[in-house]
Amino acid sequence: MRSDVLNLAAQRNMFLSPEALEIVLSDPEPRMFINNILSAISKNTMFIGKDDVLGFLSGNTEKELRTVAPKNKRQPDISIIPGTDVTGESMCEGKVDDFSKYFMNRYNALRDILKRKTGAPVPIERVRSMDREVHIIGMVSETSVTKNGHRMLRLEDDSGSCKAIILKDSPHINDIIVNDEVIGLTGSPTRDGMMLVASEIIRPGVPSERWEPSDSVASVAFLSDIHVGSHTFLETRWKSMAKWLRENAKSMDLDYLILPGDVVDGIGIFPGQQEELSIDDIYKQYNRLAEYLKEIPDHIKIVLQPGNHDAVRPAEPQPALSEIFTKMFDSNVMMTANPVQLNIEGRTILTYHGRSIDDWVASVQRLTYEDPVAVMKEMLDRRHLAPMYGLKTALAPEKKDYLVIDKRPDIFVTGHVHGAATEEYRGIRLIAASTWQDQTEFQKMHNFNPQPGVMPIVHLGTGKTTMKGF
Ligand SMILES: [Fe+2]
Ligand SMILES: [Fe+2]
Secondary structure, three states: OHHHHHHHHHHOOOEEOHHHHHHHHOOOOHHHHHHHHHHHOOOOOOEEOHHHHHHHHHHOOHHHHHHHOHHHHOOOOEEEOOOOOOOOOOOOOOOHHHHHHHHHHHHHHHHHHHHHHHOOOOOHHHHHHOOOOEEEEEEEEEEEEOOOOOEEEEEEOOOOEEEEEEOOOOOOOOOOOOOOOEEEEEEEEOOOOOEEEEEEEEOOOOOOOOOOOOOOOOEEEEOOOOOEOEOOEOHHHHHHHHHHHHHHOOOOOEEEEEEEOOOEOOOOOOOOHHHHEOOOOHHHHHHHHHHHHHOOOOOOEEEEEOOOOOOOOOOEOEOOOOHHHHOOOOOOEEEOOEOEEEEEOOEEEEEEOOOOHHHHHHHOOOOOOOOHHHHHHHHHHHOEOOOOOOOOOOEOOOOOOOOEOOOOOOEEEEOOOOOEEEEEEOOEEEEEEOOOEOOOHHHHHOOOOOOOOEEEEEEOOOOOEEEEEO
16 A cells, blocks of 8 residues: 555655655545545645645545545546447348358457467467467367366367367366357367367456556446336335435535446336336336436436347347437436447446346356356456357347457446446456346246345545445
8 A cells, every 4th residue: 555655646756755655544545545635736746745745634624625626526527438339330130141250350359369468379270280289269169078077179260170178187177168259278289180188278368457546536336227117116215216316426426327228127028027017118118217317416427228128129239229218318318339338537337238147157057146246257357248159148240249348447337137246356346236126026936036226336536336225
């Protein structure tokens, strides 16, 4: 912490006296404290002494500081990162050729990320003629377990395909490997050249980086899976949350709210849904949601993203809601695709409804609905939100694979499974953003207990994450 504080000052060419440093370190949030001091102090100051810090403290309580620093009370600073929102960009017709181009785009994007770690791979067609250890990058097209307990993979690149074996005593024998993910593999060809014996499996991964504090004083909150129109929508808890926002959002600079999909329950999403609806008209469902959102303070910029219950195509990436729905909402509501990457006050936020979690849980024994954050880590390791093709998550063969995680996010949020959790992974804030729907009949049948009524909040300056329950 001591060196963090000194570094933050040094980055702005300022230096702290030992006494000033001690005062800063005695604060419960030294990083935020020093950032506030640094923002408040004249740019011409090079040495910050005890008197500077005390002067700052006496003249500025935390509340006053916000009014003293009006530059932090600026206009909302939120934008969609270019190239990450499919709305209006969809080009696919679903032809066979579109799919091969789509997978080629995925392969190339992930190979480029892997290459930065491992160097250039050997084209797979040349593996047979090699008599030394080689490194390849391939898309997994088959996995199986032999009767002796080894694992067999088939890997493909644009030149061809090959088999690889992970021996049962390899440290990689229990690695999670799913279809259509792109991996790096180092291995030696067998004598007959028929396959590679794997010694190393390399994933694209995300670099581990510290959350660098900034002078932002704003926070972003998340409300997933609202399911307006369902009998089990928790209206009383929703209303107490909206009331809390009206009373607190302004003073705590909670300026952004993201809704990661399933904002309404929809119509005809699953057999027998009719019985569970309190509003059985899709327009009226969105209308009611628009009314609920009007009860949220106007200064909050709201991002609304669709999920699998919303009135857009189910195939991912899903474009934003169309105008017949969006015109019901106030101008502080911004419509985006699913997934999308946002830039809010300098932080990158990847928000994805999370439909593919169904496929991860169905395909990998050790992943469960109870621990969505573990699934999110697998997505980050593979730099892909929904690698498995042909399961529950329909994928639209766009020219570009919008489900590739091409940029390391600062915050990664999903919904869909109705769980509430947060964890830090390699410096990234992972968030499973709860729900505003009580346990459904389907969940009862499967013995699944949702965690409704929780609003995760992330401070954009410090990265501090809190789970506010209602
Ligand atoms: Fe949902
Ligand atoms: Fe969902």
